[in-house]
Amino acid sequence: MKKTAIVLAISGLALASAAQAAPQANTFYAGAKAGWASYHDGLTQFERLDGLKTGHQRNSVTYGVFGGYQITDNLAVELGYDDFGRNKVKYKGQTIGKHTAHGTHLTLKASYPVLADLDVYARVGAALVRSDYKTYDDSFVGEGFPGRRGHDLSTSAVFAGGLEYAIMPSLALRVEYQWLNNVGKKSNSLSTDYRPDVGSVTAGLSYRFGQGVAAPEVVTKKFAFSSDVLFDFNKSSLKAGGSEALDGMTTEVANSGLASPNYNVAGYTDRIGSDAYNQKLSEKRAETVANYLVSKGVEQTNVTAVGYGKANPVTGSNCDTVKGRKALIACLAPDRRVEVSVQGAKTVTM
Known part of the structure; x- marks a missing residue:
């Protein structure tokens, strides 16, 4: 008889774990993000104020924090706070008016794995936004534009989509585009109601609790x-x-x-x-x-x-x-x- 060993791994439950980017179901996560915001629509009404040609600065820094509960492997509910950036009205290079917006949002987040550690996702929900308005009392503008402040609280629809990459089971990187529809509601005598949309591109990190166990x-x-x-x-x-x-x-x-x-x-x-x-x-x-x-x-x-x-x-x-x-x-x-x-x-x- 040929004296060779029959060393057979007849059965082995060797387990492989392919981490998906989304957290495990029934766990929580929290994170922070920062990026660039841009105000759209509603700005052209400020191009002329009593015959004075003006401009605007629609882009600014945005940042926020967020946290969520992963309901299933592919569905989560997310709550967050955002500074949605600011828009400035300018005359001769100086700011004569400013609109800032910040608030909380509640969204549902659906994700789909495209690679072992990479998900594509979308968020849909609503944001409760506080808008603050300020005009500056600059002497070169004239007596018709005294310094004033005001604010309002309104609800805006939130739409977002992005990519999420699991650096490790407990830490993930996300890149996202977010759109807020009709931020604020400011009436004025110059034109129709001022209700701009706000788009933003951000990058963020999130920590997943209970991962990597x-x-x-x-x-x-x-x-x-x-x-x-x-x-x-x-x-x-x-x-x-x-x-x-x-x-x-x-x-x-x-x-x-x-x-x-x-x-x-x-x-x-x-x-x-x-x-x-x-x-x-x-x-x-x-x-x-x-x-x-x-x-x-x-x-x-x-x-x-x-x-x-x-x-x-x-x-x-x-x-x-x-x-x-x-x-x-x-x-x-x-x-x-x-x-x-x-x-x-x-x-x-x-």
Whole structure:
């Protein structure tokens, strides 16, 4: 018989974790963002004030904070606060009026994974926005424009979309475009109501609570060794080639990441010989393998050895018609085996 080890990983529940960008369901997240905002529409009415040609500065810095609850893997509810930036009306390069807006928003966030760590997402909801208006009492503008302040509180629709990348399970980067419809409502004598839209591009970081938790998963690996590789026929002392085969198994288990694995060693014989003799031989062979594992550093309490004698033959009736002892010994070789079942906890980062 060819003396090569049948070292087969018959079953292994090796687990792979592909982190999606969205947090795990039933967890919370919080973050901050900053970027650039731009006011649109409603600005042309200020191009002339009593015949004075004016301009405007529609772009400014925006920033905000947000937090959310991940309802499912792909749906979250998000609450946030934003400084939506500001628009300035200018005359001869100086500011004569200013509109600032800030407030809270509540949106639903739906995401879809496009790569293992990258999601595309959209948010839809409403924002409660406070708009503050200020005009400046500049002498060159004239007496018709004294310094004044005012504010209003209004609700605006929020639409947003972006990409979210999981740098690690607990930390994600998002890039987003957000649009607020009809921010504020300022009536004036110059034209119709002033209700601009605000668009913004931001980048932000979010921290996901409860992510990256080490989740122990039970992993089982099974190995089968031809008894002829480990032992000479009718012997229970380990051969030199047998130690190499067992070393290969322990190396594979060590590389699998199992914590304190348990080794269950089962010894079997063929049907030649009495039941009592085969039972004793199978027990000695199982104990020999167990003792070798202990000598290689496996905790003795983590190793069990059981002999099953001629039970559970794998050859079935294949050798029933074989004539001659040598031929029968060769035919029954698969029944002479040692099986090792290794079970342990593998830490998987979610």
